[in-house]
Amino acid sequence: SYELIQPPSVSVSPGQTATISCSGDKLGDKYVCWYQQKPGQSPVLVIYEDNKRPSGIPERFSGSNSGNTATLTISGTQAMDETDYYCQAWDSSTVIFGGGTKLTVL
Amino acid sequence: QVQLQESGPGLVKPSETLFLTCTVSGGSISNYYWSWIRQSPGKGLEWIGYISYSGSTNYNPSLKSRVTISQDTSKNQFSLKLNSVTAADTAVYYCARDRTDYGGDSANYYYMDLWGKGTTVTVSS
Numbered sequence: 001s002y003e004l005i006q007p008p009s010v011s012v013s014p015g016q017t018a019t020i021s022c023s024g025d026k027l028g029d030k031y032v033c034w035y036q037q038k039p040g041q042s043p044v045l046v047i048y049e050d051n052k053r054p055s056g057i058p059e060r061f062s063g064s065n066s067g068n069t070a071t072l073t074i075s076g077t078q079a080m081d082e083t084d085y086y087c088q089a090w091d092s093s094t095v096i097f098g099g100g101t102k103l104t105v106l
Numbered sequence: 107q108v109q110l111q112e113s114g115p116g117l118v119k120p121s122e123t124l125f126l127t128c129t130v131s132g133g134s135i136s137n138y139y140w141s142w143i144r145q146s147p148g149k150g151l152e153w154i155g156y157i158s159y160s161g162s163t164n165y166n167p168s169l170k171s172r173v174t175i176s177q178d179t180s181k182n183q184f185s186l187k188l189n190s191v192t193a194a195d196t197a198v199y200y201c202a203r204d205r206t207d208y209g210g211d212s213a214n215y216y217y218m219d220l221w222g223k224g225t226t227v228t229v230s231s
Contacts (some may be wrong), residue, residue: 001167003210009225031214031215031216031217033215035151035218037151040222042200042221042222042223042224043151043218043221044221045218045219047218048205048215048217048219049215049217053221056150068196070170070183075194081153086150086151088151088217088218090206090213090215090216090217093164093211093212093213094153094164094166095141095143095153095155095156095166096153097152098150099150100150
């Protein structure tokens, strides 16, 4: 079965750029989306179809996808961005989630 | 705006059946796909399955033998039934609206753009 691999944790200093990776076999051939999930809340879609932002999502969130790796980039990271992020793709008619990455802003 | 609300028992006994309903308000369940997703305590997201506007379904292979998703368009609801539950099924269960270009038997993209707040289900005697 298809797997998406994310680093368990990523750290970034306030104001710097955070990058969270999501790896999978030939992932660049698939569309990837990203969700942000704050403690005790439901996930929120922040990037879809590799690099599109839903209405209301700040411009500092961007995405890319090529080869075997998709990347969520947060520019000018703020303290409010410290939380969990999940990538997701579609394979063989099933939804696949990455294991999640905890972003720490310190 | 469209809102989703999960409902159902918060406690289910081992070996029994879990049944949850997602009520959609502010819009029709027609013309969309809808999913159930769960999250075990301290763990990541696990997709359970989807139902399309036409009633077709597809499930996570790891749960397929125990899962049924159905819909009631007259009530603007869709439901999850999970048989023979164990403690491993203890989780927060989310319903979500899906966006996809699914046609025929393939799709290029599939994602969830709107989620319910989730409901906690504990499996315990």
